[in-house]
Amino acid sequence: MNDAAAAYQIALVWKITGNTSYADKAVSILNGWASTLKGIGCNASSSWDFILMAGTQGYQFANAAEIMRSYSGFSASNLTAFQSWMRNVWYPICHGVLPNGLNIYANWDLGCIAQVMAIGVLTDNSTMFNEAVTYFKTGAGNGAAQQVAYYIHPGYYGQCQEAGRDQGHNTLDVSHLTVIAQQAWNQGVDLYGYSNNRILAISEHTSKGNLKDTSTNNFYTVPYIPYIYGSNYQYTFSNGSQGSNRPTWGCIYHHYVNVKGLVAPYTGKQLALQTPENGGQGCCSGGYDQLGFESLTCALDPISSDAAPSGLTAVFLNGKVLLSWWGSAYATSYVVQRGTASDGPYTTLASGNTDPRSYEDSGASGGTYYYIVRANSTSGPASNQVSITTGNPLIAYYKFDETSETSASDSSGNGHTATLSGNTSFVSARINNGVKLDGSSGYVSLPTTLLDQLGDFTIAAWVYVSSSSNWQRLFDFGFGTGRYMFFTTHSGNASAAFFITYNGGGDATQHLFIPNTTQSRLPLNTWTHIAITHLGTQTWLFLNGQIVNVNNYQYLHPYQIPGSTDLPAQYWIGRSQYSVDPYLNGIVDDFRIYAGCLPASAVQFLASMSG
Template identity: 35%
Template structure:
């Protein structure tokens, strides 16, 4: 559907479309205004000669855009919903009208999708009905799965053709189950059933809610079955994870969360339960479990390839996760909430990775993909799993339709999956996700004028790495660089359309601006987004912590509004004769830092002066950045390293506080002394208690270093996760952990600095001695 043409939409879908457009226009205008204010761009319109050369001779092509803007990777907030549009789960009224029209025309791929439905067992009107009072998984759940699929198929046929025989059959099934079923039980798998089947029952009911042959009593009874049996189980799992919420939350892989997120959201819409819907959306954006988007996509590799959380488990569950997250985002989209674009199209990043992982090349091999090892309660995952590879799950159309057909983006690996699995049909006894996606999700051909987008530029291992989303019809891409925001761009690299959309540049010191162009058979499309990078990196946050009074600590860089002292945090005497921050280790004493300080930061240096009156409490933190106790980055002042010795420890993880993806330990020290002998032996002369100590940690590429008083004491030589992988970090602190329950740090702090590069050993030494 072209979002700029709403003239042919039914009234209920017209309102949905207006919601989307208004929100997007507001965000685009706001970002453009703020960006131009920051960079002071004067001339937004690029003047080019017929051959594309600008007045200064550079290759600066005009896409017809009225301007350029600094790329912004912050995801807009999703507002809480109070009412719903119907029908509005997997399909809208406009979708069904399109299906009717395309089937009548015999157009592809709708004709093939319709044939997949009408040739399936679920099309038959003579199938037996199997309502069951007590459903168990494992156990007799297969009867419900078959009837559920049958009902959904009947509902589709009625909605598309108007044939009341199928409408009556769908109602017969809905009424039979709602008047019979009383419970859903079993082992832990019962929570898979609550989400997987609660979602699909709701989708069938949503299609039928306008059928005159379904009595108000029948509709209310079916809504009651979902609200009373399925919804509480979905909610219970997402809140408690079968009793493991605060012990081993990563025991449950991404698809467990996603199944129940889908169930809660779908039931919320069908039953007009805004609380359930909003809770599901909130979990998607900020949940603790593996199904939340920040955890489901464990790592973002070059070219916006998103490593899925279950990639090392097996491919059946991995592809199920993509099917479920596609279903979830489509239902939200039809209510006017765009989760597809969240975190720079993170869902597409995951889908492309999983699709590539399950595509067998003509050689018989699979594409070579990056993989970052990680740990959870199941152990260490070191490589992509070969179990079930390649997997034949057919639910790629929903992802393809949104990103390629609606938005005009390039999704080469997903496109291959669509070609391989068309038309998406149904398998008897399956039922993990809705069927017939070719028929229900296809919306036409993509736009050919979508420029590259989603450009990110990060300093990684001392160089600039660029990643972007491509255009559907691109034949090649040009990476362009300039010293000005909106003009003077020169091509520094050209990539073919089949190459991974990433490029690493070494431009030298200075401030540089990047953009991407895509060349199609008809025209050259210039991205409206510009990425700015200052090399070799900058001081991006600096708290001198020398105010001496009040509760505000100023950011000397001027980039943020500074920090706020909390609780009994106060001021004392610093190491250089100036005041410093004094944290007593009690009464909620800490410093609240601005959110998202490490957004888009890869290489990093964090440095601070520290003085402790005694050995810091175990698990107290000098600084921390993150979302909660599952996803964080920081430095513990004191952590038990093994049975006999403690250590200072810098760590980063997206899994849980017990299983980190990267760790740097300082030299071990005696439990009663802080920063004592490197070998852990007791020596009061080696103690730094009561002294000012300069502490710094750096991360460059995958190498982490920890410095004490300007000297490197230890390293983490293979840290696959960089701070930007944490995405948003609303919980940023000095003197406390992101979880809120670890002990507070006791001591004094001064001159806290963050650089978006790894300082050299010489530079660290200068900080420590300056």
């Protein structure tokens, strides 16, 4: 680790000063290691820790060599030998990790993403480079974009996967993300802006939580939801190593502020505390976990004019419209405006908003509303417009009253047509016709945008179970086996249940079971009405119009399930995200999704309906 840092730092000195004695020393270090190190591993007591070293020191060696490849003293044969060494000794370790994703903390993944990407650049291997980019966007491990930012709080504060562990590791996540994003940017790939600036969301949450408010001399409070990781239950933002100040904030700050014109106040405060910062140093591994010197390598002149507020989103949560947006570099405050027609006119709801960049509109009674946010004043530059309909609107409604088609129309009027796949048919059901699923290949696919604004919700349906198999689904809306919500007619403990998770099954899942009674699993060969309603942090499970269970601390919401803009959405009736789970054998009728929490009386009315 010392030599990887030394090679990089000496290479920088040569690049700046032109003094070839530094170049020769860097080349000596690189050639020495390439001709000596034949393999990387650990003894049994250290288990898999060598993967951490291979990721972090691997990308650092590759970056040092990338600087030196333009030096005549680093001969073509030297470069070829070094490239071969990186490709054959270093790359296989992280390549073996990436396709499957380790079920461990984010840094294991992130170091390997950075390493594979760096070696891809050094060896001019686009396949290798794209492997890293693709994994960051769609991977199954905790370093992929959708997992590393576990939860996005109002105002786009991104709770990192390791925020409840300790701040040494939490800030290291930012260090690794910086390397990944900057390496990709240098190759023309924008991961900084990926998935609505997800890396900035993490940086702002992490940097704020490790800064002290100068007015109180206490650390800032940041929002946090509990994170469950295997047997680790992390209920608060960890104060372990709080105040960590890694030399890692320069690239993120200058890109978002001075390239994109966004605001990054807490990232900027961290950078100001450290500039000019150092690089790898000290006695132990922590000092060498990042390259450092980012105020040197990434500094940019202040942007001449900032951007308008951007990335405005709206969801209906806890009975209110929740708005979040990205601020602009030179704005001092924000004005929130609402209209009842697209493009206005708008009425001002609030002004002087600063931190967080979010707003809750509790006055939007049933109807469709249009929102914008302006910088500084009512005539300042405006954000994108976003619209949302309140009043518990029906956003998808499948009567399944067709007779022979391969699709099912959406009777909500929103055009969310469903597609039938496998062995399905329309048969006489509870209310006119329903869709019959054969238990082996039949299922229904729903459009992939249904969860986008779904905070509070109601999902209701009639189901007739012909045979009961463990884990068969009434519905399963998700993005593979890591992010989903579903209702099963028969779970592992034999109860029918609702599940939702952002980070895999087991203890990372919030669930709500039908209590263990004679009807804990859905009965066979009879019609049963199921409804799940959710408001804020409360979820109710209804069976035939009656509440059978309540979760008063359901802090996961459907709109955050997507996580990444490249994950393929799989919104299914009758089929599981898990390929080994059985398909539903039965009939589904009158399937409804509402963007809001219906009162119990409305659910009781739905449960009383018949043909």
